[in-house]
Amino acid sequence: NAGVMQNPRHLVRRRGQEARLRCSPVKGHSHVYWYRQLPEEGLKFMVYLQKENIIDESGMPKERFSAEFPKEGPSILRIQQVVRGDSAAYFCASSPTYINVGTNEKLFFGSGTQLSVL
Amino acid sequence: DQQVKQNSPSLSVQEGRISILNCDYTNSMFDYFLWYKKYPAEGPTFLISISSIKDKNEDGRFTVFLNKSAKHLSLHIVPSQPGDSAVYFCAASRNRDDKIIFGKGTRLHILP
Numbered sequence: 001n002a003g004v005m006q007n008p009r010h011l012v013r014r015r016g017q018e019a020r021l022r023c024s025p026v027k028g029h030s031h032v033y034w035y036r037q038l039p040e041e042g043l044k045f046m047v048y049l050q051k052e053n054i055i056d057e058s059g060m061p062k063e064r065f066s067a068e069f070p071k072e073g074p075s076i077l078r079i080q081q082v083v084r085g086d087s088a089a090y091f092c093a094s095s096p097t098y099i100n101v102g103t104n105e106k107l108f109f110g111s112g113t114q115l116s117v118l
Numbered sequence: 119d120q121q122v123k124q125n126s127p128s129l130s131v132q133e134g135r136i137s138i139l140n141c142d143y144t145n146s147m148f149d150y151f152l153w154y155k156k157y158p159a160e161g162p163t164f165l166i167s168i169s170s171i172k173d174k175n176e177d178g179r180f181t182v183f184l185n186k187s188a189k190h191l192s193l194h195i196v197p198s199q200p201g202d203s204a205v206y207f208c209a210a211s212r213n214r215d216d217k218i219i220f221g222k223g224t225r226l227h228i229l230p
Contacts, residue, residue, distance in 0.1 A: 033217075042207060042222035043207060043209075043223075106167060109161030109162045111160055
């Protein structure tokens with residue numbers, strides 16, 4: 001009964017390289033969220049996906065960042081041409097349904113991927 | 119635009135005493151509130167939640183209070199234990215909007 005699995009735990013990239021972060025949600029969960037935590041900051045919402053669909057990407061930077069959640073396989077957060085400012089902890093979370101009043105639904109988080117850009 | 123604010127970056131409390139963590143929000147459309155706890159090098163874990171139709175929810179040593187008119191909620195931990203030392207995030211969401219907005223967190227230190 002695995003929880004949210006993120007890999008790798010640590011990722012080191014040089015400026016200009018690509019970073020690919022993977023997230024396998026809790027089995028049976030069809031909703032995935034990506035958050036970013038910069039040093040000394042809270043969790044910033046990036047994107048919300050359901051299977052094969054991006055529902056809300058209002059927190060995603062307009063360039064270089066993309067996310068997908070294919071029908072089969074993990075969700076991927078991709079950062080192209082990384083810069084030092086992309087260094088952060090990236091957390092994935094999943095839920096079975098909408099987070100909705102009265103349902104007591106909640107997000108289940110993975111342990112995160114710490115991205116370091118040299 | 120910080121919609122969920124935790125104005126105390128850190129808090130130190132003696133073991134056995136009550137810990138009170140505060141949170142303010144600006145968006146009056148929020149109607150579901152959650153607290154998460156985070157240890158270093160781990161993801162946040164859900165602690166307790168409350169919907170806007172209630173003003174209090176209790177679960178063991180943890181109680182969350184909601185004051186809608188003041189747009190304020192608080193988390194009470196009593197008695198505080200060493201294992202409670204962690205970062206606590208306040209979070210909120212709107213009905214029919216599935217995005218959960220988090221505050222910056224408060225680091226709680228339980229002193230022996």
